[in-house]
Amino acid sequence: MVELYIVRHGETDTNYEGRINGMSTDKPLNDNGIKQVEELEKHIDVHMFDEVYTSPMKRAVQTAEILNQGIHEVKEDKRLYEADYGSWDGLTEDELKVKYPEVFDENDYLLPNYTKYCKDGEEYEDVYKRVEDFMNDMGKKGDEKIMVVCHGFVSRSFLKVVTGAENVSAIIQPDNAGVSKYTISKSGNKYLNYYGRKNNID
Numbered sequence: 480m481v482e483l484y485i486v487r488h489g490e491t492d493t494n495y496e497g498r499i500n501g502m503s504t505d506k507p508l509n510d511n512g513i514k515q516v517e518e519l520e521k522h523i524d525v526h527m528f529d530e531v532y533t534s535p536m537k538r539a540v541q542t543a544e545i546l547n548q549g550i551h552e553v554k555e556d557k558r559l560y561e562a563d564y565g566s567w568d569g570l571t572e573d574e575l576k577v578k579y580p581e582v583f584d585e586n587d588y589l590l591p592n593y594t595k596y597c598k599d600g601e602e603y604e605d606v607y608k609r610v611e612d613f614m615n616d617m618g619k620k621g622d623e624k625i626m627v628v629c630h631g632f633v634s635r636s637f638l639k640v641v642t643g644a645e646n647v648s649a650i651i652q653p654d655n656a657g658v659s660k661y662t663i664s665k666s667g668n669k670y671l672n673y674y675g676r677k678n679n680i681d
Contacts, residue, residue: 501564534559561630565599618663
């Protein structure tokens with residue numbers, strides 16, 4: 480049985496400012512984000528993990544390094560990149576909602592149809608595919624506990640892949656520095672243990 484602990488990175492200035500925070504907004508953690516991750520570190524025993532993976536983006540790598548405390552090699556995996564929102568990356572949600580209200584759900588998340596207006600945006604299905612591919616590779620490892628540091632939409636994508644939920648809008652984004660746990664059986668079945676915790680990480 481493989482146990483995956485999916486960690487969303489700490490807060491960035493773009494998170495705080497309500498901006499679209501995708502692949503092209505490669506910002507580090509802000510002061511509050513560092514505090515969030517340092518608080519989470521108190522609730523995680525990094526020694527219990529066999530491996531640590533992270534998105535190559537600054538905010539994820541920084542989160543992984545704070546949590547890892549130099550214990551493991553931190554391995555970067557491009558499949559964990561946040562969705563690429565193209566020319567919309569860095570724009571505020573408020574300004575986009577004025578122009579394109581039809582691409583936001585009631586929780587102010589972008590709907591899959593946003594790519595009709597943002598032509599260079601990444602299709603959600605492509606994000607789901609790379610997340611599923613990553614999970615399938617992790618499932619081949621045997622009995623391991625693996626920390627995976629990534630992003631908000633990627634965290635939602637893990638849950639969608641595991642549960643088969645048809646509507647991604649039904650999945651709320653975990654808070655910054657929130658942790659979700661999944662297990663993958665030897666036969667390859669995927670299970671949700673919990674979603675978006677900040678303590679009681681076991």
